[in-house]
Amino acid sequence: MTIQEMILTLQKHWSDQNCILMQAYDVEKGAGTMSPMTLLRSLGPEPWNVAYVEPSRRPADGRYGQNPNRLYQHHQFQVIMKPSPDNIQELYLDSLKALGINPLEHDIRFVEDNWENPTLGAAGLGWEVWLDGMEITQFTYFQQIGGLEANPVSVELTYGIERLASYIQDRENVFDLEWTNGVSVNDVFFQPEYEHSKYTFEESxxxxxxxxxxxxxxxxxxxxxxxxxxxxxxxxxxxxxxxxxxxxxxxxxxxxxxxxxxxxxxxxxxxxxxxxxxxxxxxxxxxxxxxx
Amino acid sequence: MAKDILVEIGLEELPARFVDDAEYQLLTKTENWLNDSRISYTSIVSFSTPRRLAVLVKDAAEEQTSLEEEMKGPALKIAQDEASNWTKAAIGFTKGHGKTVDDIYTKDVKGTAYIFVKKQITGKPTHELLPQLSEIITSIQFPKNMRWAEQPLRYGRPIRWIVALFGTEVIPFEVAGVQTGNLTYGHRFLGEMVTLSVPANYERTLADQYTIVNPAKRRQMIADELTKTETDQGFQIPEDDELLGEVCNLVEYPTVFVGSFDQSYLALPPEVLITSMKEHQRYFPVKSNNGELLPYFAGVRNGDENGLDTVVRGNEKVLRARLSDAQFFFEEDQKQSIDYYLEKLKRIVFQEKLGTISDKVRRITAITNQLSQWLDLDEQTCSNAARAAEICKFDLPTSMVNEFTNLQGIIGETYALNAGETQAAARAVAEHYLPVQAEGTLPDSIEGAIVSVADKLDTIVGCISAGLVPSGSQDPYGLRRQATGVLKILKTYNWHITVESLLELAEQQYENAESELMDQDKSRSETEQFFRHRMTYLLKESAIEQDVIQAVLYNGIGVIPYMVAKAENLSHERNNPDFKPVQEALVRVLNLARKTDLTEVSQSAFETDSEQQLYEAYWSVTDGYKKATIQQEAAEALRQLGKLSQPIHDFFDHNMVMSDDEVIRNNRLALINQIAYLIYDYADLSAIEWKQHF
CATH class of the missing domain: 1.20.58.180 (Class II aaRS and biotin synthetases; domain 2)
Known part of the structure; x- marks a missing residue:
């Protein structure tokens, strides 16, 4: 399954769960959580269900396109549901099935992970989801956002698209991943990875x-x-x-x-x-x- | 008639570290509730997996045990008139409890006769009480609690179902919007939703759904599979109870698998490999029969054999990515010199008011050098310790420590050795972090011990003078643990240096620092107080009682091994009948001395022989006592004081201290006072509750 197909599949899956499909937010950010579609909308009592792909910039992780696992910019698939549905774990596992991951043939675990973003005054409790030992998703019940108590509580699912794709496509190197038929991550992202790294570390x-x-x-x-x-x-x-x-x-x-x-x-x-x-x-x- | 009770709390995956304790709470709280509610039963057992906590009570009575309660009425004097007829008071009392005067009996209470009746409290039906179980469920405490959706309840993880059965009947109640029922869920992928018709079938019904609810059984399954793997593959999987316990609480149905990694990664420090496998991935490292790491690992999957090859391949891929990162860091880090990293320490802040790590290292080095001098170490050891101090923190800015924080020091040792540092200095870089926990192992080498003490003293003195005194459960810099570490090293290494002089030494290093630290006298008294508390705690741990602790800490903390020896000695004499006359004499002196001021003794003002003899004994004992203190011989020092016993008794037998003659009186008090001064130097013996007579 190509990255493009993965994204389409996840969009369809969460759209069917009544999530609003949003587009990436047009200001640079380090994680999908920082989009106002998550950070602001998860505040207050209003219900909110949304899903979107978020290109996330982590300048410190730039490796000039040379590291098989680290990127200046990677992609997150972000889901927010407020209030958190009672069957959210099942909905999430169904999304993995939709991606062709049969739980009976894999080892899927929910391993404790408490998430904190001091920059945003945000904290939550939940898990990192392991697929055969690899972390593929952050699964978080927001407890605090912008220093305010989350009430009702939103649940946030953050899929690491490249991580998940490297598993689904069985590739060791992120640049070998297929974005869509005949187009690799390397084709689209190698040059920006190199240039952004050079800019960040040397030229800025x-x-x-x-x-x-x-x-x-x-x-x-x-x-x-x-x-x-x-x-x-x-x-x-x-x-x-x-x-x-x-x-x-x-x-x-x-x-x-x-x-x-x-x-x-x-x-x-x-x-x-x-x-x-x-x-x-x-x-x-x-x-x-x-x-x- | 009796029926079984079953309660199962179905949860989203609880953190592994929460599970055992939560199960224990459910068990004990239920047990207490049954006893308090007078519901008899034959046995109670509990179960747990990451997704459920359960308790099963066998043969619970259908009714509370009836209770006969004795009700106390008015005194007999009031209850009966002169003709022994029951008064209104008595009749009113019996009516109040639904009884008549025929039920009255009398009993003495503290010498006065009172009237009583016996009241039967009939037990309620158990099923009426069982909904109270909801309070047990909500009262379970977790290390960290959360909320979900719109529920106000704070709990370890969201509750998704609750089974509550009394016999075949559902006990009706609701917790956090979840209504009880008789439906449970098996393994997340292999099992299904099933109806529990009778509590007794709980364990078996869930086993059919690939869920082993008995944690001991689950653990044994893993242990057995690991043993079988060892035999099959011909290697060793070192036992690791902590990891086994954690893994056991990460799965509902365990299956062990073995994966491998490339031989070339074995060039990494073994701690890096072990951390990657154990801490990051929860794998069991694998060793050869002679104890060397092999390029294999054993993991535990939550499921059966189906697709196990895929699971193994996935896990191998993850470990490969981690190890290749580690290898990259290991090689890149060592392209730079130790000096390069030392330079970087100037940019890392230790604590806002206490400067950078580089400043800290300078202070550690100064303390280390002074300690080496005090301990009179040979030149080679001094120089190794000094070098170890200089480089003890150099690995902090390396990528490897950034990635594997818990390997600080260990990475430093490896890099230092590769960079040509001496074995002793490199070893001390790793050891200066010891003990890592209050109960942890101490440094093996003297160099490690010295730098460890220097580093910890610097942190404690610095933090306390910056106002960061630990309070309650708040001890972010781990000052308590570090103080305990210092005291244990001082004791084990038998260093004859007073804690007070160590604190002064550490304090001096801050004197030139330009920072807004607390006033020195104030911080000194806080620091000493802090160490006294730690010392008290340590002495209590070695079964020294509070009164003896108070006695030996009277003059400050002093030299640890000597102080501990004094405490042990006094703990023995405290119960020794032979010591009684000595203790009585010395304590008598202390009790009298407290009331006077210190003045000179004048031999010419002595009136009796016993005064003169005590005075002479005092001088000869002072001599012997001082020798014993210099040698730090706690028993001998006390024996010397004991020599004063007879002269003191004679003195009191033959003299009135409070003589009418002021000159004589003051002179006697002055003599007593000087002796008291000597005794206090050893300990405040008057603080001890002597128990020789028991």
Whole structure:
């Protein structure tokens, strides 16, 4: 099964479970969790079911396209369901079956994993799902988001697309994976992997990035103060990505690091709170809709 | 008539580390509830898998045991009038309990006669009480709790079904939106949903659904398969109870498989291979008959033999990816020198107020050098210890330690050896982290012990002066464990250095630091207090009682081996009848001395021979006592003090300390006081509850 077919299969599966199919969010981010479709929408009492593919940038994992397992940018398939359905484990296992993984011929395990993202003030409990010893999915019940208690609780499923594909296609090297008939990951992603790695580790303008961080941070704050939650959040994402670029270049010391993370977290907290307030002011529209 | 009770809590996969304790709680809480509720039964057993906790009670009575309760009424004086007729008070009392005056009997309570009646409390039907089991379910505590959906309950993992049966009847109740029933679920993939018609069939019904609910049986299945694998393949799978326990709680139906990896990875440090297999993947490492690692591993699958080849291939692929990463790091790391990494330590913060790791290493080195001097070590050992101190943290910035955090020190040792450091210095890099747990092994080498003590002292003194004193369960820097480690090393290595001087030494290293640390006197008293608590704890562990601990810690902590010897000695004498006269004499001195100020003794003011004799005995004992303390001979020092016993008794027999003559009185008190001073130097013997007479 090609990556493209995998994505189509997962989309179909979760669409059938009444998830809204979304597209990737157009601001750089380190994980699908950071999309406002997850981070903001999982806050507050309104029901929310969504699935989308998220290209996720991890500058520190860039390896110039030379490492068989690590990428500057990989893809996550992200599912959020709020409130978490009682049969969510079964729904998830059915999605693996849809991908052609027969549980009777494999060893599928739910191994304890407590997820935490200090930058977003987010934490959850759940598992990493193992397929024959390989972690293929993060399965998390959100307990806290943006410093606020999650209520009702959302469940988040994050499939590592390349990981899963390397298993399904039985390849050792991520660049050998088939994206679609006749097109490999190498064809599409080798050049950007190499260039982004070179840029991140060697060529990026550190001074400019530091300036950008401060500018984005200020803009996020002033925008938030004007009650414009979504634009403010975009600037938080930009802060986060800029920080990741600086961190990968090794120009942020350990103490400074904690300071930067705290600055982003404070913004994320402020925006989370503002988001819930704004939704409340609007009368939680999706809650009403469900009642109809 | 009696019926069996079955409760099964069906859960999404509980973390393996939660399972045993949760099962135990379910068992004991149910047991206590049955006893408190006066429901008799013949036996109770519990079961668990990652997906269920269960308890089965055999032959539970259908009714609570009836209870006869004795009700106390008014005193007989009030209950009867002068003509021995029952009064209104008595009649009212009996009516209140549904009885008549015919049921009255009398009994003495503390010398006064009271009237009583016996009241029967008839047992309720058990089925009426059983819904209370829901409280047992919700009262189970987990190390970490979570919420799900819209449920307010916080629990280890979401509850998905509950079986609750009394005989064949469902016990009706609800927990977290889940209604009880008689349906259970077998193995997630191999089993099906089944009806449990009778509790007694629980274990067998689920076994048919590929679920071994008895953890001991599951564990034995794995152990047996591992043994069979050893025999079949001709290699050793070292026993590992902890891993076996964890794996047992990751599966409902275990099947052991064997995988392999490329021989070339055996060039990695064995700890790296073992961590990759054990910690990351929960595999059992495999060894040859002479104890060397072999390129194989044994894993446990949650399922049967079906598709086992696929499972093995998948697991091999994962391990291969991990080991190839490790090999890459191992080679890349060693392209750089130790100095390169030492330079990097300047950029890693140890603690905000306490500077970088590089600063810490400088302090550790200074402490190490002073310790080596105090211990009068030979030149080679001194230089090995000094080098070990300089490089003890160099492996922290390596990729390998970044990936395998728990191998800090061990990676350092390997790299240091390859870089041409001496065996002793390299060994000490690994050993300076010991003991890793309070109960863990201590460093084997003196170099390791010195650097370990230096590192820990630096952390403890630094953190406490930065205001990071552990409180309650909060001890993020592990200061308690580290203090215990220091004390154990001091004792085991028999170092005659006082804890107070060690603290001062560690403190001096911070003196030049530009940081907002606490006032030195305050932090010193906090640190000493902290070590006293640790020492008290350690002494208690060696069965020394509180009064003796208080006695020996009277003058501070001092030299650990000497202080421990004093404590052991006093613990013995405390119960020794022969020591009684000595103890009485010495304690008498202490009790009197407390009330006076220290003044000079004047021989010319002595009135009696016994005063003079005590004075002379004091001087001769002082001499012998000092010799014994220098030699750190705890028993001998006490024996010397004991020589004062007779002269003290004579002194008190023949003299009135509180003489009317002020000069004589003060002189006697001054003598007592000087002797007391000597006794206190050993211990505060008046703090001890002497038990020789028992």
């Amino acid at each position: 303008d550190t001074d400019m990035l530091f300036q950008l961080f401060t500018m984005y941070e200020n803009e996020a704050r002033t925008t938030m103060e004007k009650g414009l939650v979504f634009p403010a959040y975009d600037y938080v994402l930009k802060c986060s990505h800029t920080f990741n670029l600086l961190d990968a270049k090794g120009v942020i010391s350990v103490t400074e690091r904690t300071g930067y993370i705290a600055r982003i977290r404070n913004l994320a907290r402020g925006i989370s709170k503002a988001y819930v307030e704004e939704r409340e002011r609007l009368g939680f529209p999706m809650l009403k809709k469900e009642a109809e």
